[in-house]
């Protein structure tokens with residue numbers, strides 16, 4: 001038996017803080033900008049420091065990437081695992097409105113709380129690179145990038161119908177409207193026409209779609225992004241209007257159905273409706289219908305379940321170019337003005353929506369034979385996207401000021417880059433004005449300024465950027481967080497980009513993830529970043545739900561405070577529990593009972609120290625289990641199958657308890673190494689109890705011994721057309737490819753196959769391969 005200096009009982013309160021201090025003092029989690037080691041950049045979505053403190057959901061994602069980055073360090077990588085605060089946003093502003101506290105003070109207070117909480121859980125963040133999007137030294141560069149967009153005509157102002165939340169008094173992006181309601185406060189969203197800053201993300205639509213081929217994202221993430229971008233190949237077909245100089249251009253993906261087009265539908269907002277005013281006999285009715293539609297959201301209008309409405313434009317007819325027949329022209333809610341050309345040909349015999357509409361309004365339905373030659377004859381092939389330009393302004397205080405002025409003589413004039421950052425002024429009242437202007441508009445001292453171009457009187461832009469701005473490039477700032485000359489040094493960017501592995505929430509797939517890809521591509525085009533994609537790999541976690549399976553929320557009173565868990569059970573228990581609670585990509589309810597189970601598991605490991613002995617003699621079975629565990633835990637971490645990694649370690653723990661002749665130090669230490677990414681404090685403590693001078697956190701990741709797991713051998717039977725022709729021994733788990741290669745190399749197989757074409761391969765894992773010829 002080793003003489004070890006261990007406490008009687010497992011007491012995380014005594015050991016966790018201790019090791020956190022040691023790790024921090026030795027700066028072992030600081031990434032090196034110059035290193036001979038290969039680099040690994042692991043990223044999690046930086047939190048919004050809300051007044052509620054850290055959520056157990058944050059911990060799930062952070063722990064997962066912590067496990068991965070801790071393993072990478074042990075594998076010899078120079079690891080960057082950074083953290084910061086995405087701190088602009090409405091809750092802070094609303095709190096400021098309510099209490100009169102300055103938002104930067106609220107942010108400071110909240111991020112202090114978050115930092116303390118995160119540190120108490122032992123995450124291996126490089127705290128020396130902490131960033132904060134609301135720090136003028138940071139948003140200087142957000143503003144600078146905005147000016148580059150402006151310079152390249154990718155930022156522009158447009159009068160658009162925006163989604164307006166009357167309660168938050170804020171314009172919302174389409175993505176922030178959920179089921180017709182404000183994502184934040186659930187108030188029904190209204191339409192309002194307003195001048196807004198826009199970013200031309202649609203100019204990048206093609207590349208944002210196509211380049212998904214080059215990245216390793218979960219398939220469901222790629223699918224969601226592709227659907228959101230909505231690339232559609234089709235044709236533009238022209239329908240002349242009888243007795244008119246005007247014609248209607250429609251976008252269709254089914255030019256082959258042209259003969260069956262029995263009417264044409266325009267979006268109610270289509271400009272032709274005004275242009276044809278004098279010919280339209282029922283213009284009053286048409287105008288009333290237009291007003292009716294105005295109040296409908298895009299979601300209502302495109303909802304398949306909702307009955308479609310419309311009205312005929314009486315007095316005008318379109319001509320079907322394939323049949324030369326005169327067909328009616330309608331306007332209807334189901335045709336959107338901002339997709340395709342804002343006009344469609346309706347083919348009731350082939351399109352269900354058109355069919356329902358034709359039946360409702362007694363429009364002709366014509367059975368036809370399909371003919372793709374029509375495409376060549378009339379068609380101009382085009383590609384259309386569902387993606388819209390990004391509404392990039394908010395009429396709120398707590399965001400990055402948009403660094404331009406309005407000059408009566410020069411128009412919109414950007415600030416000089418040397419005058420950045422344009423800081424937010426101090427205000428007394430954070431309430432947005434009732435006419436929908438930002439509170440900044442009320443500060444005349446700030447608003448009234450000089451034109452950077454002509455020196456004349458000018459007014460500052462009072463809109464601020466949306467809360468997605470700062471997060472669109474933050475992963476670049478981590479690489480060089482203190483640079484005052486550039487947003488990041490190109491040499492450092494060359495070393496660290498792309499991010500090797502980014503884990504985050506599915507709710508960000510069509511927002512942050514797409515936005516940041518767009519910004520990155522733009523910076524790439526300016527040769528300011530070295531890669532055309534920011535993230536090599538993207539995975540996603542499932543949400544943590546309340547004990548009853550509902551969403552955790554303050555109003556339901558089911559929010560778990562991680563501080564209490566750390567206090568009662570320890571940080572290691574919390575970490576292991578969150579990794580063990582269920583498959584990482586799935587939503588899982590919180591369960592207090594299971595936390596106790598995890599705590600017991602760690603206590604058993606603690607007691608096992610006493611079983612480590614010099615005279616230990618491992619049984620063969622134990623050796624096999626140990627090495628299989630090392631292999632599986634390593635693989636499971638790579639697949640984010642953390643729960644099975646932990647259950648495998650639990651089985652190993654059972655086996656260690658059963659070992660009659662003790663456990664050798666070497667074997668036990670191998671176990672500590674694979675435990676360490678999950679439960680780093682207890683693992684480090686036990687490691688030091690064995691009088692190791694080094695830090696376990698910096699030890700090498702253990703290699704499993706192939707020969708020790710060999711008992712898992714199996715015999716593969718090779719069949720040709722169902723007849724057994726050969727067999728060979730192989731290791732269980734051998735892949736189809738490997739089996740196929742090995743089988744084809746056997747002479748008794750190639751003899752039968754000789755020159756014949758293999759029509760089909762049937763593979764039964766670990767058992768049979770059957771070639772059908």
Ligand code: ANZ
Pocket residue numbers: 232234251252253254257267334335336337338339340341342343344345346347350351384
């Ligand atoms: C005739 C037709 C026949 C169509 C048929 C479809 C099926 P995606 O794939 O989503 O791009 N469309 C075009 N512009 C529209 C708009 N502004 N508002 C509503 N619908 C619009 O769909 C393209 C199809 O959606 C187009 O092809 C058009 O209907 C409709 F058997 O044209 B199709």
Ligand code: ZN
Pocket residue numbers: 407408409410411413451452453454455456458
């Ligand atoms: Zn001017």
